[in-house]
Amino acid sequence: MLQVVSPLVRRLAREKGVDLHELAAAHGGGVITRAHVELASSAPADAEATTPEPSAASSAAPTTAPPTAPVDGERRIPLNGFRRAVSAALSRSRSEIPEATVWVDVDATPLVELRESARTATDPGPGLLAYLARFVVAALRQYPVLNSRLDTERQEIVEHDRVNLGLAVQSDRGLVVPAVLGAETMTTEQLDREIRALTARAREGRASAEELSAGTFTLNNYGGFRVDGSAAIINHPQVAILGFGRILDRPWVVDGEIVVRKITQMSFVFDHRVCDGGTASGFIRAVADAIEDPASAIPRL
Numbered sequence: 001m002l003q004v005v006s007p008l009v010r011r012l013a014r015e016k017g018v019d020l021h022e023l024a025a026a027h028g029g030g031v032i033t034r035a036h037v038e039l040a041s042s043a044p045a046d047a048e049a050t051t052p053e054p055s056a057a058s059s060a061a062p063t064t065a066p067p068t069a070p071v072d073g074e075r076r077i078p079l080n081g082f083r084r085a086v087s088a089a090l091s092r093s094r095s096e097i098p099e100a101t102v103w104v105d106v107d108a109t110p111l112v113e114l115r116e117s118a119r120t121a122t123d124p125g126p127g128l129l130a131y132l133a134r135f136v137v138a139a140l141r142q143y144p145v146l147n148s149r150l151d152t153e154r155q156e157i158v159e160h161d162r163v164n165l166g167l168a169v170q171s172d173r174g175l176v177v178p179a180v181l182g183a184e185t186m187t188t189e190q191l192d193r194e195i196r197a198l199t200a201r202a203r204e205g206r207a208s209a210e211e212l213s214a215g216t217f218t219l220n221n222y223g224g225f226r227v228d229g230s231a232a233i234i235n236h237p238q239v240a241i242l243g244f245g246r247i248l249d250r251p252w253v254v255d256g257e258i259v260v261r262k263i264t265q266m267s268f269v270f271d272h273r274v275c276d277g278g279t280a281s282g283f284i285r286a287v288a289d290a291i292e293d294p295a296s297a298i299p300r301l
Helices: 007-016 020-024 034-042 083-096 107-117 128-142 188-203 209-213 277-294 294-300
Strands: 099-107 147-153 158-159 165-167 217-221 240-244 248-254 257-271
Touching: 007 034, 083 209, 099 277, 107 128, 107 257, 107 277, 107 294, 128 165, 128 217, 128 240, 128 277, 128 294, 165 188, 188 209, 240 277, 277 294
Parallel strands: 165 217, 217 240
Antiparallel strands: 099 257, 147 158, 240 257, 248 257
16 A cells, blocks of 8 residues: 655655656555655666676576675674664664654752652652653653554554553663553552663563563653763654653753752654644653652642
8 A cells, every 4th residue: 555654755756757656566565755766766767678687607606795804993793683673673763754853951950859858768769760750651641642653554543551661771782672561550659669670670681572562652761871862763663752861950040040950851752743743842841840840740640
């Protein structure tokens, strides 16, 4: 079935003289992208006439090129199976999803103070990531289209009843995104316990196949790597990813006075096919408002 989401792709096909119906048939259907049109327009007009018949010598030649000899000063590292799988998933996300990004600086001082007030001599209380996860789950309930996937074959948005909250975790194998299953049913304390247990299992390579594949939305704490921002790649087939940078002391204007506050940057990348900027902005503001006034937000969750 022919699927061309972008009007720009249709216009490019007209300019290049490419028949989109023939192109879709050649690719077995699916979404036709700008790259497909560019490739079709640069291909020879008669593939049979321009492809030489194999000679006796060529038929005996190996079907794969010999490995490239290393150049002085270079070291070549073959991609292992895990990196190949990651590469394929990320490439698919970039090629299929028309993504957009919004971001906002957030005053996290009230949340940090709340977290510190919950500490006791015997109980450290929930970590900041658990509070953030709680706010994200609540915002997804307000904007359920962001907890979904896109069925391109049927041209339908499929919203999920459960929030399986994916968490980006750096393991010895590389970056994995296990999910807290049924995060919408958990309190902040329950989320804290499950997040700690899940990330430990993921780092040790013990996360289950379901945990590694069932995520419906991803939360990325790249502040743990001491960076402030990121243009993240959506974890296909999800439609959005929210990231937090490190929390830093910065000058901030409060009631007309410049004071030192604890500021973090949130970046939100979303699939523009499932929603527009208004929905994305509403979601990120819902999370930001909860961070800036957690005492009022938590009783409403």
